[in-house]
Amino acid sequence: MTDRITSWHSHPSKPRYTPPPGAIDAHCHVFGPMALHPFSAKAKYLPEDAGPDMLFGLRDHLGFAKNVIVQASCHGTDNSATLDAIAKSNGKARGVAVVDPAISEAELATLHDGGIRGIRFNFLKRLVDDAPKDKFLEVAARLPKGWHVVIYFEADILEELRPFMDAIRVPLVIDHMGRPDVRQGPDGADMKAFRAFLDSRDDIWFKATCPDRLDAINDGGAGDPWDAFANAVAPLVSDYQDRVLWGTDWPHPNMDSEIPDDGHLVDMIPRIAPTAALQRKMLIDNPIKLYWAD
Template sequence: MSADTQERIISWHGNPSVPRFTPPPGAVDAHCHVFGPMAQFPFSAQSKYLPEDAGADMLFALRDRLGFSRNVIVQASCHGTDNSATLDAIAKSDGKARGVAVVDPAISDAELDRLHAGGIRGVRFNFLKRLVDNAPKDKFLDIARRVEALGWHVVVYFEADILEELRPFLDAIPTLIVIDHMGRPDVAQGPDGVDMRALRALLDSRDDIWMKVTCPDRLDAKGPPWDDFVAAVAPLIAGYCDRVLWGTDWPHPNMQDAIADDGALVDMVPRIAPTLELQRKLLIDNPISLYWPEAPPQWWSKAAPRSSC
């Protein structure tokens, strides 16, 4: 079905609430996306979904409504390896956004340098079969070795049932790794379930593996108020507080049948990170150190220095 005839989908809330929780000044939404606009940035012919436009202006308006200061924009699979929409949004952010790219294995060093100059600080490898047709581990490892020289990290997206299969691949990645959405564990199993134990074993194997503690709307089948997510994830944040990131996942790709209120997602933060110190690490210290390492510490926090969990 062509883009001209395929029905375009909306997966985001049209009027999200203003959260009751006020993010601390300098807080970063460290996982979000932009879609199009299609007339300017066409979607990939290999895309498994065709969204309505959700561009930079909409993202930054949401950022301000929710009380955040900065964004990390992750290349959406609907745009394939053409990072133009992500780069455009970063360029329009007045320095308040950085990005994670998806790249073709044959990308040139000059193009990697161009992406870096445009604000890209990581590369994403997607292993979800419903979103991508091919995930060549050997070529991904070659990319990981090349971006290490740029100081980038690698974001890996997979589902919990293939974690053991991916362990040799993850072990071979030479740079810092961020696990998208914690590897989509079954949060109904609780904090000591099989999936969480496997994730903890991965985190314990290397001290440079981080995770995004995101997407209760995707991971908690019971729906709001997402109590299973809180029970499973809060101990994880407490135990690995220096290696966690948080984001809205706006505009929530492929979630058109269960559209979440972004204000309600923000109100999850004090439930999974109940202390001011954990909130600062989750929303400010960790994402700033990864995406704006050049920023002086006093820029984002006057609080006490980082401490171990």
């Protein structure tokens, strides 16, 4: 029996920073509960349950109003856990699904009715075995009106993925900025390449998220309070303020480093978006455009 992983902080601190009313945690997940929503047989990790009650309790504790729930890889293409959480949110959540590329239009419509507004393509080899670009392009061309594609990859394959991403004709949202090496600073090679990508289209959005992953001690970073992340990401947020989102990444899937304190993650917000106007765009206006436009 594989040991189940606990990847979240048991007692997150209360943030010093208070998000503005209506603020949205635009990148989070739910795990199970396994008794109701079993994990995929292909899952690369087996987490402890982290269901909607826990998510919404954390939302209130941190001072947020809404959530965007992103299908976690451990649930594969069975989106029932994500849909269940959205249904239990009283209108305060929307979602991003992971789908079989052969999904029918009727099934996509059912996902839309359940609050899904995008699909996710994962290119992290440690999390997925197969990422068929041709099939991904086919389903991306059949999405309901107003949907977008979320893509998760690491910085070293950005150029390799450019032709694939250029061929997707709906808005793109890039998870965690494509995982740049923030130790290179705001003018490092990874950030320059990502900026060039953002400049190639005006419908590419990004999530200024995961200092705990990108500035992790075991990857050569300094860890909490993640100064390298703040230094590298703040200029990106300022320069692309109409296309940036933010989220906790709770419950921090498949963490291989120190589990972050979610209160400290929230306190990163004013360090990368120092003005009230920037904070409003990142936390309210931008996610509303993508997830609650209707």
